[in-house]
Amino acid sequence: MPVALVTGITGQDGSYLAEMLLEKGYDVVGMVRRSSTITFDRIEQIQDKITIVQGDLHDQSSLVNVFEEYKPDEVYNLAAQSFVPTSWNQPVLTGEVTALGVTRMLDAMRLVRPKARFYQASSSEMFGKVQEVPQSESTPLYPRSPYGVAKVYGHWITINYRESYDMFAVSGILFNHESPRRGLEFVTRKITNGVARIKLGLDTEIGLGNLDSRRDWGYAKDYVEAMWLMLQKDSPDDYVIGTGETHEVREFCEIAFSYADLDYKEFVKKDERFFRPAEVDLLVSDPSKAKQELGWEIKVGFKELVEMMVQADLDKIKQKLGQ
Numbered sequence: 001m002p003v004a005l006v007t008g009i010t011g012q013d014g015s016y017l018a019e020m021l022l023e024k025g026y027d028v029v030g031m032v033r034r035s036s037t038i039t040f041d042r043i044e045q046i047q048d049k050i051t052i053v054q055g056d057l058h059d060q061s062s063l064v065n066v067f068e069e070y071k072p073d074e075v076y077n078l079a080a081q082s083f084v085p086t087s088w089n090q091p092v093l094t095g096e097v098t099a100l101g102v103t104r105m106l107d108a109m110r111l112v113r114p115k116a117r118f119y120q121a122s123s124s125e126m127f128g129k130v131q132e133v134p135q136s137e138s139t140p141l142y143p144r145s146p147y148g149v150a151k152v153y154g155h156w157i158t159i160n161y162r163e164s165y166d167m168f169a170v171s172g173i174l175f176n177h178e179s180p181r182r183g184l185e186f187v188t189r190k191i192t193n194g195v196a197r198i199k200l201g202l203d204t205e206i207g208l209g210n211l212d213s214r215r216d217w218g219y220a221k222d223y224v225e226a227m228w229l230m231l232q233k234d235s236p237d238d239y240v241i242g243t244g245e246t247h248e249v250r251e252f253c254e255i256a257f258s259y260a261d262l263d264y265k266e267f268v269k270k271d272e273r274f275f276r277p278a279e280v281d282l283l284v285s286d287p288s289k290a291k292q293e294l295g296w297e298i299k300v301g302f303k304e305l306v307e308m309m310v311q312a313d314l315d316k317i318k319q320k321l322g323q
């Protein structure tokens, strides 16, 4: 059985990717960092089917050890400090993990498993102040946060290792993708969780920042399929992955609240704390290369995604309340 190493397996994407790889017959090795409390909520259901190993993107020798011990055929580097606002408060940590962490992974692979295939989780945040609409693989980059800057580094070092050492290393430039497993601080889950809490009488409002910004939101489960497809190609290349549609945060609110028979205008309050020092106003992908070369397409559309997330939060909270 081929062996896949997944960093960031405890995160949203890691959990869906691991499930998909198990279905495809891989031995899945998930790298987790040590913490005083276990953070396996998203992978509880597959814990006994995967191998969990400790390692940290800060620590080179831990990475080398993982490569030596498990000899992966495919490596998915999903681990990162991934929350954009935190990157202004912790810019150096974000650079260490989200940028230099990629080099540490690539270098461990170069030394131990140079023939393995490497996937880097690049981001539409690299387009930042967009230079072109829609954004494709050739759109110039203009990141707007320490996170975006760190991802640009990760993106280019992946290309550099491919070109310098002839390694099979690719970047997927993924636009926002969400799910019921999305972290609670990201705007989509913050809204759907808020809607469910308001509907069930636990809260009376949600404080949000910029409602005007526009994102290209898809369903995370569709996106992990694209990661795998990129590593199955004959030759390595980078791909933009997104829906090709863009929606305002306000529109997300409208749909989420109206699914619960509520009017968002009554419950969403402006909160200055959630505005950013520099904003990414508009993201919209041109995923035509992925469609043509990978045969990849979304299965879940925007409205369906929003409603799925609200319903999942309603179910989760009702279960907790014993309803």
Ligand code: NDP
Pocket: 007, 008, 009, 010, 011, 012, 013, 014, 031, 032, 033, 035, 039, 055, 056, 057, 058, 077, 078, 079, 080, 081, 082, 083, 097, 121, 122, 123, 124, 173, 174, 175, 176, 177, 178, 183
């Ligand atoms: P999450 O924030 O849900 O998961 C991040 C993962 O990285 C967690 O498993 C976390 O572990 C792990 N991690 C953080 N720091 C370290 C470290 N120092 N060493 C080892 N592991 C670490 O992110 P997503 O699943 O949403 O995203 C996956 C990747 O894709 C990230 O790189 C993200 O930047 C990128 N991306 C995401 C997009 C999206 O819309 N979701 C779009 C484009 C790119 P722990 O559980 O211990 O915190």
Ligand code: GDR
Pocket: 082, 083, 084, 122, 123, 124, 125, 174, 175, 176, 177, 185, 186, 187, 188, 190, 207, 208, 209, 210, 211, 213, 214, 215, 249, 274, 275, 276, 279, 280
């Ligand atoms: P983003 O996602 O920054 O695009 O990064 P996030 O959901 O945090 O923000 C999206 C947009 O919503 C606006 N917004 C708010 N955001 C948050 N978090 N909280 C609020 O209260 C709020 N109010 C308005 C933001 O200003 C922004 O415009 C995500 C992450 O997953 C990255 O790791 C990934 O690389 C990119 O998507 C693609």
